[in-house]
Amino acid sequence: MVAPPTASGLTPEFADVTRDESSLRRFLHGLPGVDQVGVEQRAAGLGTRSIKKASKLWAIDTAISMVDLTTLEGADTVGKVRSLCAKARRPDPDRPEVPKAAAVCVYPDLVETAVRALAGSGVGVASVATAFPSGRSSMRVKIADTELAVAAGASEVDMVIDRGAFLSGRYGQVFDEIATIKHACGDAHLKVILETGELATYDNVRRASWLGLLAGGDFIKTSTGKVSPAATLPVTHVMLQAVRDWHDSTGELRGVKPAGGIRTTKDAIRYLVAVHEVAGPEWLSPELFRFGASSLLNDLLMQRRTQLDGHYSGPDYVTVD
């Protein structure tokens, strides 16, 4: 049964859930638990799928089109961002048929550079915001951070949740922050970074996922890439299950983005298999699934050449940016 959405975008059932701190807590703690052994076993089991030939090539192209090409360094410069943008537009200059990356992901002050470099390309510009990566600042700063990114033309905002608030059980505060940032985003898509490496348990990952979805996040994202462990397969399973459950109860499609630590084509394909079999085939699109990565793209390009040419080439045949 899908209840009609209310003005706030939530079905009446979920509008009740988010009414106050205690109903939110009751709801999140009432979600079925996640069994650690079971979810890790399932992730390992699906990880043995063998993807070959045409299905592999399709997976590689799909993965390329899902990459949020990321640079989030203190040392980032205009030049670095420009070269990354060029890479996102044309990942393999020798082969124009290679799909474009989904987006370039940068710090807010470099959004303008990226927007200019990507104008007319169809590649999105994502900006991290809300005192990324720790999220330890005042709400005023977080809103200003978001507004800076959006004003500079970011089409997507990757916010971090306040893990301190989450872990001390102040779910209402986390919810309000996400909702406020969502409002500040305007038309830009909001990705909610849970930083699962700091949440520690799968039960927490599931609760944080629902919190992100209830508060209006378009995507839920595993990590900043600054904390270890970053994305893992079992964590992504739990999040994929959450968007699937969200769809089953509201009819809405929301996305998932694992970020950090995904470096090889083999890894990427394992994630796509999980998307395919846990969430469902309709999530196999850059609209609903992204990889937050930097080195992954080059491995995908090398594997793509291997598939088509029948032999390995080497890292000198792809561009290093």
Place this chain on the structure above:
Amino acid sequence: MTTWEYAPAPENRDIANLKPNYRMFVDGEFTEGTGEPLKTVNPATEEVLAEVSTASTSDVDRAVKAARRAHDRVWGKMPGAERAKYVYRIARMIAERARELAVLESLDNGKPIKESRDVDVPLASAHFFHHAGWADKLSYAGYGPDPRPVGVAGQVIPWNFPLLMAAWKIAPALACGNTVVLKPAETTPLTALVLAEIVQQADLPPGVVNILPGAGDVGAAVVEHPGVDKVAFTGSTDVGKIIQRAIAGTGKKLTLELGGKAANVVFDDAPLDQAVEGIVNGIFFNQGHVCCAGSRLLVQESVADELLEKLRARVSTLRVGDPLDKNTDVGAINSAEQLRKITDLVASGEAEGAERWTSACPLPDKGFFFAPTVFSGVSQAMRIAREEIFGPVLSVLTFRTPEEAVAKANNTPYGLSAGIWTDKGSRILWMAQKLRAGVVWANTFNRFDPTAPFGGYQESGFGREGGRVGLEAYLDV
């Protein structure tokens, strides 16, 4: 929306080193049996894989005599530390030939390669490793200061885990100083005969292990032979009863591991997504050809609809087909006869008014296949709730209180295994004490380990295999 079809990813069947003919293994030699040869068939294609010579009554006699000689002259007297070396060698050689054994197992049995590769063969090797470790430590196993072997063990094994069951039977027998006459199942003799090759290459003294392919009559001859001191059987309850009658009063030691109709009990506070995985693993693992399969799902009424919805969605993603394809989740039913039995029981379920749901997955044109099926609205009185189906068919019943769950779970003449799904540790312990089942899994299902004893209650048999207590069956205590 695009669809992503996985390209076929078949394992190379040449790896199986399939030979046109296989012979029985007696007294350290591969010899032509004098029984009627049998043809073993690939259940996924119905093609004949190989011709296998079978044993006659006189071959059985020869094998038992060879085993007796080997026991009295060499193996029974050998120090445990020396026996251990041979058993370790077998364990290592199984691991070295793992890929060959896995492909051969999938060809002969029909089980998906991912299971033979990731479960059957590694576990078979693990059983030899585990028991090799016991060989020189039997004095510390709790059966007296110097427990002696029983003598000659006659062993008859089923077709659902051909190599693994051979390992379960042979490893403890050898470690304890017994010699073995083993009959593999009629439809799946090949991996046991490769195991015989390994035994030969491991240089075991002749007669310590004898493998005699054949049908039920060969099994009967092994079991009834007066030279056999201990009988171990895994298979159907009906045959188990025949064996028990046949050897009553002979003084032979007996262990039976028979059928089951296990309850998998899901409470409303269970981790539902993982419970769904456990249910799937419980009943669709090895096409449901598992004596301890979780074939009766007991789910608390308050979460029944939600769970069933998730379960059907999950079962729809199971890939049924070519067992050698690395992406196959559910392989072929082992024989036409078994397929008929499953089809009959499913028809009875429909006739008795249970609601049938079957996965819409495509099935191959050739071979013996059955799509994963879930019956809901099942009551205890229906045949599908009481009889062992031994196929990919799940019966779903509901309960309201923990007491009702226990009563329904125990309401079966069987008692091999059970599963409990709840986040509440105290309830797991309470249930495990109440359930009449030899194996109780908590928040998991169908997990096997050589250190964990396995065996049943009531019509599921008696005696334990694996772990310290499993040694008792092969020691004169």
